[in-house]
Amino acid sequence: xxxxxxxxxxxxxxxxxxxxxxxxxxxxxxxxxxxxxxxxxxxxxxxxxxxxxxxxxxxxxxxxxxxxxxxxxxxxxxxxxxxxxxxxxxxxxxxxxxxxxxxxxxx
Amino acid sequence: xxxxxxxxxxxxxxxxxxxxxxxxxxxxxxxxxxxxxxxxxxxxxxxxxxxxxxxxxxxxxxxxxxxxxxxxxxxxxxxxxxxxxxxxxxxxxxxxxxxxxxxxxxxxxxxxxxxxxxxxxxxxxxxxxxxxxxxxxxxxxxxxxxxxxxxxxxxxxxxxxxxxxxxxxxxxxxxxxxxxxxxxxxxxxxxxxxxxxxxxxxxxxxxxxxxxxxxxxxxxxxxxxxxxxxxxxxxxxxxxxxxxxxxxxxxxxxxxxxxxxxxxxxxxxxxxxxxxxxxxxxxxxxxxxxxxxxxxxxxxxxxxxxxxxxxxxxxxxxxxxxxxxxxxxxxxxxxxxxxxxxxxxxxxxxxxxxxxxxxxxxxxxxxxxxxxxxxxxxxxxxxxxxxxxxxxxxxxxxxxxxxxxxxxxxxxxxxxxxxxxxxxxxxxxxxxxxxxxxxxxxxxxxxxxxxxxxxxxxxxxxxxxxxxxxxxxxxxxxxxxxxxxxxxxxxxxxxxxxxxxxxxxxxxxxxxxxxxxxxxxxxxxxxxxxxxxxxxxxxxxxxxxxxxxxxxxxxxxxxxxxxxxxxxxxxxxxxxxxxxxxxxxxxxxxxxxxxxxxxxxxxxxxxxxxxxxxxxxxxxxxxxxxxxxxxxxxxxxxxxxxxxxxxxxxxxxxxxxxxxxxxxxxxxxxxxxxxxxxxxxxxxxxxxxxxxxxxxxxxxxxxxxxxxxxxxxxxxxxxxxxxxxxxxxxxxxxxxxxxxxxxxxxxxxxxxxxxxxxxxxxxxxxxxxxxxxxxxxxxxxxxxxxxxxxxxxxxxxxxxxxxxxxxxxxxxxxxxxxxxxxxxxxxxxxxxxxxxxxxxxxxxxxxxxxxxxxxxxxxxxxxxxxxxxxxxxxxxxx
Numbered sequence: 013x014x015x016x017x018x019x020x021x022x023x024x025x026x027x028x029x030x031x032x033x034x035x036x037x038x039x040x041x042x043x044x045x046x047x048x049x050x051x052x053x054x055x056x057x058x059x060x061x062x063x064x065x066x067x068x069x070x071x072x073x074x075x076x077x078x079x080x081x082x083x084x085x086x087x088x089x090x091x092x093x094x095x096x097x098x099x100x101x102x103x104x105x106x107x108x109x110x111x112x113x114x115x116x117x118x119x
Numbered sequence: 120x121x122x123x124x125x126x127x128x129x130x131x132x133x134x135x136x137x138x139x140x141x142x143x144x145x146x147x148x149x150x151x152x153x154x155x156x157x158x159x160x161x162x163x164x165x166x167x168x169x170x171x172x173x174x175x176x177x178x179x180x181x182x183x184x185x186x187x188x189x190x191x192x193x194x195x196x197x198x199x200x201x202x203x204x205x206x207x208x209x210x211x212x213x214x215x216x217x218x219x220x221x222x223x224x225x226x227x228x229x230x231x232x233x234x235x236x237x238x239x240x241x242x243x244x245x246x247x248x249x250x251x252x253x254x255x256x257x258x259x260x261x262x263x264x265x266x267x268x269x270x271x272x273x274x275x276x277x278x279x280x281x282x283x284x285x286x287x288x289x290x291x292x293x294x295x296x297x298x299x300x301x302x303x304x305x306x307x308x309x310x311x312x313x314x315x316x317x318x319x320x321x322x323x324x325x326x327x328x329x330x331x332x333x334x335x336x337x338x339x340x341x342x343x344x345x346x347x348x349x350x351x352x353x354x355x356x357x358x359x360x361x362x363x364x365x366x367x368x369x370x371x372x373x374x375x376x377x378x379x380x381x382x383x384x385x386x387x388x389x390x391x392x393x394x395x396x397x398x399x400x401x402x403x404x405x406x407x408x409x410x411x412x413x414x415x416x417x418x419x420x421x422x423x424x425x426x427x428x429x430x431x432x433x434x435x436x437x438x439x440x441x442x443x444x445x446x447x448x449x450x451x452x453x454x455x456x457x458x459x460x461x462x463x464x465x466x467x468x469x470x471x472x473x474x475x476x477x478x479x480x481x482x483x484x485x486x487x488x489x490x491x492x493x494x495x496x497x498x499x500x501x502x503x504x505x506x507x508x509x510x511x512x513x514x515x516x517x518x519x520x521x522x523x524x525x526x527x528x529x530x531x532x533x534x535x536x537x538x539x540x541x542x543x544x545x546x547x548x549x550x551x552x553x554x555x556x557x558x559x560x561x562x563x564x565x566x567x568x569x570x571x572x573x574x575x576x577x578x579x580x581x582x583x584x585x586x587x588x589x590x591x592x593x594x595x596x597x598x599x600x601x602x603x604x605x606x607x608x609x610x611x612x613x614x615x616x617x618x619x620x621x622x623x624x625x626x627x628x629x630x631x632x633x634x635x636x637x638x639x640x641x642x643x644x645x646x647x648x649x650x651x652x653x654x655x656x657x658x659x660x661x662x663x664x665x666x667x668x669x670x671x672x673x674x675x676x677x678x679x680x681x682x683x684x685x686x687x688x689x690x691x692x693x694x695x696x697x698x699x700x701x702x703x704x705x706x707x708x709x710x711x712x713x714x715x716x717x718x719x720x721x722x723x724x725x726x727x728x729x730x731x732x733x734x735x736x737x738x739x740x741x742x743x744x745x746x747x748x749x750x751x752x753x754x755x756x757x758x759x760x761x762x763x764x765x766x767x768x769x770x771x772x773x774x775x776x777x778x779x780x781x782x783x784x785x786x787x788x789x790x791x792x793x794x795x796x797x798x799x800x801x802x803x804x805x806x807x808x809x810x811x812x813x814x815x816x817x818x819x820x821x822x823x824x825x826x827x828x829x830x831x832x833x834x835x836x837x838x839x840x841x842x843x844x845x846x847x848x849x850x851x852x853x854x855x856x857x858x859x860x861x862x863x864x865x866x867x868x869x870x871x872x873x874x875x876x877x878x879x880x881x882x883x884x885x886x887x888x889x890x891x892x893x894x895x896x897x898x899x900x901x902x903x904x905x906x907x908x909x910x911x912x913x914x915x916x917x918x919x920x921x922x923x924x925x926x927x928x929x930x931x932x933x934x935x936x937x938x939x940x941x942x943x944x945x946x947x948x949x950x951x952x953x954x955x956x957x958x959x960x961x962x963x964x965x966x967x968x969x970x971x972x973x974x975x976x977x978x979x980x981x982x983x984x985x986x987x988x989x990x991x992x993x994x995x996x997x
Contacts, residue, residue, distance in 0.1 A: 036142070036145075036146075037142055037143075037146050038145070038146045038149040038150065041146075056143065056146060056171075056175075056178050057174060057177060057178040057181065060139065060142075060143065060178050060179075060181070060182040061178070061181040061182045061184070061185050063182070064139070064182045064183075064185035064186060065185045067128070068124070068128065068185055068186055070124055074138065076138075079149075083145065083148075083149070084145060085142070085145060086138060086141070086142040086145070
């Protein structure tokens, strides 16, 4: 099971992953785990609802394809709206982190 | 955007679910592969993967939740359920949809016409800033100006950003007529009305009298009269004997600022050519122009009217009014008919009639729903006891109403479309042919406003007929409902009774109106105008130069028994009025007058009762003599011999200065029998002075020719003869029976519309009454069975059940009678001009009898059924 994330952060991480290119659910989970040096283990119970949210909001599109080891896989691709959303979330995130940092420094 | 995407996703829901499940399965397999790669046995890897993955069902469920279909799903569920419920009771569904559809359809027709004439603005630039300028005095309102006044108004750039002037003209062209407008050079640029082909009329065309023999034709005329000829530009169009070069075809959708669409536009500079005898540019300065200004955005109409009042007063001498009485006034020109309080008042009876039909339809459907809801109490009780919320149940029932309303709306639109098409075809088919050529209707298309209207009306109807039954149905006390006993029955039956009463009321009011209109049109039709019009043909031409030779040509035609000349042809509206003083009288009076040639009296068989007719030399000289009608003689000189008396022509009203006799004193030489020469509704002319003229006379404007009666080819033969000799001149050739028919036409048409509405209301009432009685009887089956078992005879049962319907019918009739009485009182003021009889006992009694009979008949059959019940089977069933 993964570490608790701030609400909405998971979408941001998925979108960021997708900017590297289309990827499938398993690949996204693997990527997040690898890049975060195993710190973030995304449970499928939260990964798939998050992916559906991206689809519903039009931030990502899904398409069936073939994975690198010749298996059928559903690839998610980030949309222009998704890129805009990612930018907005990153701004928010920076703001939030800066605010938290300031609180921690003064306390 | 988001909702749309959701809807699209919802439509692919099945695929979405499949995809999600599939991709989760693949995820698990990939995980399994990797774990096997790490050295686990297949079985261990599988177990570990499943463990890692966690609760797959929960993940699936949570993912689904993200789609946000829950709300949508419940609506769809409601709709599906409602559709199923309606399919189960087809008779109910069809009746309800048709009933409501007819109501909506009729109202859509009315609204479409209203929309086309009143709401939809002209397709010109900023139509809402356009105002027609006019002036009002004490009792007179007028909107005509002279050329000089128009030029002065054009200078008022403090009030208007631009001002144009127009003059309407009707040009007979061979077998049909073209309606057109003489327009000032800035007309097209001011309105922003471009052309599809060629160029519009420009200020250069209007620079000097006779400068611009050019014409722009409307898109409709281009299609109808010229077969959309792409080579039309540069062709010559002969109007009133003068060639005009076609320079443009107007943009589709633009057809002028009149109530009826125009066929062509020519520059005002060609006024003399199209309207000879009324020299716009001459020293007499006749007021023949309608002036329309575009008000500057920073100027209010009141402000502009105040500013122009001074201008109007400067011109008071022409207007023959006291300056202090004169006011300037502004009339909106944004749509064919401006939306004013007067308009709303004048047409409120029409709106009321259509709304009444809608109410009757809603009452009917409401009643159906109520009966149905009562029949479904057990079902609703079960659902309540299973835990359905009341709000959810109301929503369910309302969805059912909404579904009916949507279906009814579609039916209504289809019905309206076909009614409009049929109505227009019927209109042109029944209108006397010579007038049908001139009449143009604004395109009556269903546009988005109409759809919005139907949508709003259907929604309102849903609330009206759906809400009350569903609220009542769900108010049920749970335990009672399961047992089949319902609370609030009293309330429901009272509402039902009120609905039946209102239907009877509406039906009676509509039928009384229809019958009254019909009786009036019948009276007018049968009224003897005392003119022998059959076989008489009215010939007119605007070209004064050929009138006399045309008269000779007519007289030489085979079959022509006589030709007469007249200033104002009879039956074309009221006689012109002048002010005169009869000898011996102290006061000036207004009297109708006409110029006629001696042949007039013989031609139309108007006997000279006393004295003599005009002598040839009198008519040739237009001598100062007059023949007066009987009524005139009685009014001017009661109890005296009118022959030899004199009348002084006061010539106060110089507005028609070119048409007044040149003498100031005339001698009465004969008495003619009273006739109706103006408006049939007015009856015999109250006053009529005949002054002499001849076929060649200055005041002879129109010609009348008598041929063989009942010969439809006569008018055609005359047309052939006249256009053969003067191919370029336009002649209007109309059998004199036609203006008479046109006068009666509106009443006949209104009566037919009234009948239609009345018939619809009657059908609704009968079906409503039948439905309610049938329902009540079925509810009282047990009671009736017991009564019969205890010895009640069929007659007693019949009376018992019928008593209720009789009570309802009587109540409805009483209210309806009172309403019709009140309505006729209100209408008398509104339609005073039409001289209608508005309280017609025959019409009222006939309608009363019809409605009463229909309502009782509708109630009789269910009651009969009740009286024939078999008590044993009834009681056993219960």
